[in-house]
Amino acid sequence: MRSKAIPRALWALCLAGLAAGEAQAGDLAAFFVVGNGIPEYLSGQPGDPERGREIAIRRNKGNCLACHKMPIPDAQYHGEVAPDLAGVGSRMPEAELRLRIVNPKIVNPDTMMPSFYRISGLHRVAKQFRGKTILTPQEVEDVVAYLKTLRDDTD
Amino acid sequence: MRRYWTGVPGVVAAVLLLAATTGAAQEGSAVYGDIMNDPRIKDHIVGDKHSGYVYATVATRDMQEDDFKNPAFTWVGLAEDLWGAAEGTAGKSCADCHGAVETLKGVSLGYPKYRDKTANMAALEHVINECRTERMGADAWKWESDQMLGMTAHVKLQSRGMPIDVAIDGPARPFFEKGREFYFQRRGQLDLSCNMCHLDNAGNMIRADLLSHGMGNGFPTYRLKWQKLGSLHRRFTGCNKNIRAEPFKRGSEEYTNLELFVMWRSNGLPSEAPSVRR
Numbered sequence: 205m206r207s208k209a210i211p212r213a214l215w216a217l218c219l220a221g222l223a224a225g226e227a228q229a230g231d232l233a234a235f236f237v238v239g240n241g242i243p244e245y246l247s248g249q250p251g252d253p254e255r256g257r258e259i260a261i262r263r264n265k266g267n268c269l270a271c272h273k274m275p276i277p278d279a280q281y282h283g284e285v286a287p288d289l290a291g292v293g294s295r296m297p298e299a300e301l302r303l304r305i306v307n308p309k310i311v312n313p314d315t316m317m318p319s320f321y322r323i324s325g326l327h328r329v330a331k332q333f334r335g336k337t338i339l340t341p342q343e344v345e346d347v348v349a350y351l352k353t354l355r356d357d358t359d
Numbered sequence: 360m361r362r363y364w365t366g367v368p369g370v371v372a373a374v375l376l377l378a379a380t381t382g383a384a385q386e387g388s389a390v391y392g393d394i395m396n397d398p399r400i401k402d403h404i405v406g407d408k409h410s411g412y413v414y415a416t417v418a419t420r421d422m423q424e425d426d427f428k429n430p431a432f433t434w435v436g437l438a439e440d441l442w443g444a445a446e447g448t449a450g451k452s453c454a455d456c457h458g459a460v461e462t463l464k465g466v467s468l469g470y471p472k473y474r475d476k477t478a479n480m481a482a483l484e485h486v487i488n489e490c491r492t493e494r495m496g497a498d499a500w501k502w503e504s505d506q507m508l509g510m511t512a513h514v515k516l517q518s519r520g521m522p523i524d525v526a527i528d529g530p531a532r533p534f535f536e537k538g539r540e541f542y543f544q545r546r547g548q549l550d551l552s553c554n555m556c557h558l559d560n561a562g563n564m565i566r567a568d569l570l571s572h573g574m575g576n577g578f579p580t581y582r583l584k585w586q587k588l589g590s591l592h593r594r595f596t597g598c599n600k601n602i603r604a605e606p607f608k609r610g611s612e613e614y615t616n617l618e619l620f621v622m623w624r625s626n627g628l629p630s631e632a633p634s635v636r637r
Contacts, residue, residue, distance in 0.1 A: 263566075270566040281567040285560045309550075316559075318549045326550055328605045333548040 232323060233341050240311050241299025246321065247341035256350025259343050266320065266339060266347055275354060286317065291356030301351050305344050320344060391569055393417060399424075405522075405627040409561065409572040411580075411636055419583070423635040431512055431581040431633030434588045438509035447497030453510075456494065460517060467515040468524045468630060471619045473531040480534045480615045483511050484590070502609040508579050508588040515579075515632035523576050523630055525622045538620030541613060547604030553617075568637075574625040575618065577634030584637060591618055 235242050245251075260268040261279055269279055271286035292301070303310060307319035320338040339347070394400075397417055403410035412420060422428045442460055445452045457463065471480040481489075487510055488499040500507040527535040542553045556565065557573025564570070578591040585593075592609035595617060599606040607613040 267566070281564070283565050284563040285556075285565060285570075316551065316555045318551070326548060327544060327546045329546075329548045330600065330603045330605045333603045336548075338548060 232321065232337065235306065237303060237310060238299065240303060241297060242302040242306060243299040246302065246306065246344045249342075249345070251342065251345030251347065251349030253346070253349040253353050255343075256346035256348070259339065259347050260350060265343065268347075271317070289351065289354055291354060293352045293354040294357045296351075298348060298352055302344065302348050305339070305347055320347075391416065391564075402629065403631075405629075408574065408625065408628055410574050410625075410628050410631060411571045411577050411634065412631060414562070414569050414571040415636055419635050419637060423631070429581065429633065429635055431579070431588050431635065434505060434509035434579075435513050435516060435633065436509075437505060438513035441506060441510060442513065447491065447495035449494065449496045451495050453490070456490075460513060463514050464517045465521055467511075467518050467632075468521055469526065471525065471534075471615055471622065473526075473529070473534065475530075479612060480531065480619050482592075482610070482615050482618055483514060484610060485615070487511065487514075503590060503593055505588075508590065511590070512579050512588060512633040515630060518630045519632070520629050522627050523622060523625045525619060525626060527619065527623050531619065534616045535619055535623060537613075538616035538618070538623075541617045542620050547599065547602035549602040549604075551602045553598070573621065574628055575621040576625040576628040577631040577636065579632055580634045580636045582636050588633060591621070 233246055235246055236244065257276070259266040260274065261276065263270070268274060268289070269276065269282050271283040273282040273284070273288040273290070275290045276282075296304070304317070306321040308315050308317045309319060318338060321341065321344050323335055323337055394414070394416060397420065399420060400413045403412040412423070415423070422430075426432050439460075442453045445455070453460075467483055470483045470486075473479070474481050484500075484502055484507055487507065491497040492499050500510075545552045553573060556570050560570050561572040562570065575591050578594070579588050580594075581588050582594075590609060592611075592614045595614050596606040596609065
């Protein structure tokens with residue numbers, strides 16, 4: 205129903221972190237891409253929407269607000285370079301939300317959006333971030349859990 | 360990573376972040392609300408090119424327009440003194456060869472410029488240092504030193520209001536191509552290229568910041584955030600760090616080629632150095 209960029213039959217096993225061996229991040233957790241989504245929890249357990257909201261706001265974490273307008277009225281400054289995330293939980297199934305955070309380039313290679321759980325295929329990453337993902341698996345799940353609450357079809 | 364969420368460091372970080380967010384927010388909407396209604400911006404738009412002036416606040420523009428209010432003139436004053444000061448083993452000053460600084464009117468508009476001697480591009484800083492080391496027998500200035508910033512501002516001031524005019528043909532071409540390649544190359548943990556913000560999203564807000572068109576005609580600029588005059592290469596460094604990319608050295612060939620590309624984009628815009636920016 206959404207992007208047809210990835211054939212539904214394609215199963216991609218992503219073991220991107222094998223080469224890096226950076227202490228803090230270590231190897232990436234393996235995940236399966238099914239169609240346009242990642243159906244399973246990255247961390248093996250569901251996220252906490254409250255924490256996800258905080259991560260979305262924090263500049264040194266998700267910083268989703270840098271680019272996206274979001275239904276967070278207490279944060280005054282919202283970006284204008286990416287789609288409004290109000291109602292995104294109604295528009296996109298959980299698996300797709302997860303893939304969009306992990307690596308949105310899988311569905312849209314030209315997107316400006318960073319891949320929040322990826323360490324390979326990047327150019328000149330600053331030393332202190334090399335081999336590290338922007339978010340941890342649990343933080344990805346927290347953001348997914350938060351985005352799932354952004355529904356516009358409930359009232 | 361999760362350490363952030365517990366303990367004293369986490370609380371301190373959260374409080375600092377909150378303070379920073381609130382500050383930016385208060386500065387915000389009122390400041391950007393009327394920037395496009397200021398009739399002065401018309402002199403800073405040429406065709407589809409927008410000088411950083413167009414994305415500056417009205418208060419920042421006021422500061423730039425008045426040489427007595429523009430803090431960059433502290434550095435220009437320093438350079439005025441340096442212009443006449445004999446230095447080095449040759450015992451020469453800038454004035455001994457160049458005469459009055461006014462003789463350099465228009466000269467800065469063509470930089471970076473290709474030079475046979477070094478077979479690469481030279482920014483204004485490079486030729487100033489060449490004067491110092493080769494003709495004066497003096498030490499080179501550091502790229503971001505007060506002396507260098509002041510002297511580039513002093514020289515560029517002679518061309519204020521004149522259109523930027525860098526050449527990218529002939530031997531400059533391959534360096535221009537390298538600069539362009541840099542500009543469109545994704546980099547850093549955030550995997551962004553210059554064009555994504557400054558070409559495709561100029562005029563859009565990225566959180567509390569208004570994205571500029573990424574022009575170089577105002578540099579060196581007195582940046583309020585820095586509380587100091589700063590070079591274009593310093594700005595490149597800041598941009599690279601923001602996207603968590605490893606920066607290059609100021610004065611490096613990579614940044615000089617990028618400067619060529621950025622100045623080519625700025626061709627036709629009035630030279631505003633030393634400007635004032637956020």
